[in-house]
Amino acid sequence: MSGPLQDWKSQRKPFAAVASVPVFWLSLFFIAPMTIVWLYSFGQNVGPADIDISGTLDNYKRATEWLYLSIFLKSLAVAALTTLICLIIGFPVAMAITFAAPKWRPWLLLGIMLPFWTNLLIRTYALMALMGTNGYMNKGLGGLWEGASWLRTLVGMQPLDAWTPVQLLYNNFAVVLGLVYVHLPFMVLPLYSALDRLDKSLIEASLDLGAGHFKTFMQVVVPLAAPGIVAGVMITLIPALGAYLTPDLMGGTDSQMIANVIERQFKRANDWPFGAALSFLLIYAMFILIALQSMRSNKVKEAR
Amino acid sequence: MFNRTAIAPLEYTRKLWMRSWVGLTMLFLYAPLIVLMIFSFNDSKRNVVWKGFTLKYYEKALNNDSLVEAMVNSLTIAFFATIISLVIGALAAVMLWRFRFPFKGLVEGTMSLPIIVPEICLGVAFLIFFAKVDWPTDLPWPLNLSAITIAHITFCFPFVAMVVRARLASFNKEEEEAAKDLGATEWQAFRDVLLPHIKPSLVAGALLAFTLSLDDFVITFFTSGPDTITFPVKVYSMVRFSVTPEVNAASTILIILTVALTFIALKYQGVKGISDAH
Numbered sequence: 001m002s003g004p005l006q007d008w009k010s011q012r013k014p015f016a017a018v019a020s021v022p023v024f025w026l027s028l029f030f031i032a033p034m035t036i037v038w039l040y041s042f043g044q045n046v047g048p049a050d051i052d053i054s055g056t057l058d059n060y061k062r063a064t065e066w067l068y069l070s071i072f073l074k075s076l077a078v079a080a081l082t083t084l085i086c087l088i089i090g091f092p093v094a095m096a097i098t099f100a101a102p103k104w105r106p107w108l109l110l111g112i113m114l115p116f117w118t119n120l121l122i123r124t125y126a127l128m129a130l131m132g133t134n135g136y137m138n139k140g141l142g143g144l145w146e147g148a149s150w151l152r153t154l155v156g157m158q159p160l161d162a163w164t165p166v167q168l169l170y171n172n173f174a175v176v177l178g179l180v181y182v183h184l185p186f187m188v189l190p191l192y193s194a195l196d197r198l199d200k201s202l203i204e205a206s207l208d209l210g211a212g213h214f215k216t217f218m219q220v221v222v223p224l225a226a227p228g229i230v231a232g233v234m235i236t237l238i239p240a241l242g243a244y245l246t247p248d249l250m251g252g253t254d255s256q257m258i259a260n261v262i263e264r265q266f267k268r269a270n271d272w273p274f275g276a277a278l279s280f281l282l283i284y285a286m287f288i289l290i291a292l293q294s295m296r297s298n299k300v301k302e303a304r
Numbered sequence: 305m306f307n308r309t310a311i312a313p314l315e316y317t318r319k320l321w322m323r324s325w326v327g328l329t330m331l332f333l334y335a336p337l338i339v340l341m342i343f344s345f346n347d348s349k350r351n352v353v354w355k356g357f358t359l360k361y362y363e364k365a366l367n368n369d370s371l372v373e374a375m376v377n378s379l380t381i382a383f384f385a386t387i388i389s390l391v392i393g394a395l396a397a398v399m400l401w402r403f404r405f406p407f408k409g410l411v412e413g414t415m416s417l418p419i420i421v422p423e424i425c426l427g428v429a430f431l432i433f434f435a436k437v438d439w440p441t442d443l444p445w446p447l448n449l450s451a452i453t454i455a456h457i458t459f460c461f462p463f464v465a466m467v468v469r470a471r472l473a474s475f476n477k478e479e480e481e482a483a484k485d486l487g488a489t490e491w492q493a494f495r496d497v498l499l500p501h502i503k504p505s506l507v508a509g510a511l512l513a514f515t516l517s518l519d520d521f522v523i524t525f526f527t528s529g530p531d532t533i534t535f536p537v538k539v540y541s542m543v544r545f546s547v548t549p550e551v552n553a554a555s556t557i558l559i560i561l562t563v564a565l566t567f568i569a570l571k572y573q574g575v576k577g578i579s580d581a582h
Contacts, residue, residue: 005402006404014490017397018403022393022415025457025461026415033433036432112332114332120557121539122539123336181332182332228516245540279422286422
């Protein structure tokens, strides 16, 4: 930042000119709605469209029932697994972009970013079409199956039974795959930006001094890219935890995530106070994740 | 693969396994979209076997009034949401960049919340809010889209503010002071000195807001009524109840639109701009 900040008191008019609209908008169309949800979470249904904000904690008590708690834990597990897979797939990709020839780098980045700009619903739909029982993924698996069967006949064994298409969609596997598909760019971009800033002579030094590529990777690259890894994990984990569309379209009856339960309270079940309580529990979970991250980065700063 | 020179230790990208890894990742990212686009031209109801080239599903999609209406609604919402987000976002960025004021940290933190709060929670909040204030639902077009547009602005403008603020950091305040010393008023200094400096970030922010608005499903799903269907909501119900090749055609149109917008952004920022932006 160049130049000192101006005190608002010495510049009342310009300050009012720039501050009033954003502050007004934020208060009326963000803080007010969120406050109403928060208040509703302490209320109860007294009529078909009447909610009495009585200060009851029943909604939160109900949310800790095993049924809801297990869905919450499952959402966390699914989001964590998605994040881990994205990290494993994304790290080498980010490395490849970082060390690519300068003329290729922007195009590789564009390749990662373009799907990220494409409509989420369309991407989910495209993946679903590929994974259907008649889709190409099933055809590919069928091809592999027949290849294996043919190999068996080569070594004199009985051929396998004919390939029957498997149901790839509408289960937990589909949800994780769908979430990975959607969130992969979120992971690659922060990883790339951390790796790009990394001093490459440190890697060279490590290699020169006799460490292997794997050792260098684990002991030099990963620690130095840690801020990017943390950023990538957060930026993937948070939206994955609150994902609604992917589990809704690609999941089966047992792959509901917390967002689907919240949605049901507002549409079919029509229990707004309980839905409000669940939404705020989800928001608190985000806050805890973010607090953990900032505590960690403060520690790193102190250590330096 | 066909290296003439030996691979230097740091040329990871020239290693075969690394190339295959990137290639497979790109295949994973693009294969579904490309298959979808190719099969939108397929002359068959069931999307598996290639039966011949046809444009009939495009014709069908474009003659499907509710689909076209949804598309028009989406574009209208995105247009207004972009313009208003741009103004609010730029003002917010200037406010945070230029002034010291009480509760600044709180304001800054609150402004980043719409980005962090899960979409589902924001959607629910708007559903309750618009029900609570009895927001009129029977207004004539395009005013009936106002609820959705308001919701979109709330999650778009913090992104604009972020992009603009990053650009403001490189502004030399002395330029503005010089303008004022030479007799420019506050407004003139803003219009003729500051605004030209942040223009690239305004273009980037506008494209970001436009795409975010066009892309949004969850928040819109909670704020839209029967007369205010947007494109993603329409596609959702089509996918939910019956998958038709029309959806492929409509999706292809939107993908092409997105790619076109991205390339316009590239023209403004340059291909190098992407790698610098991160």
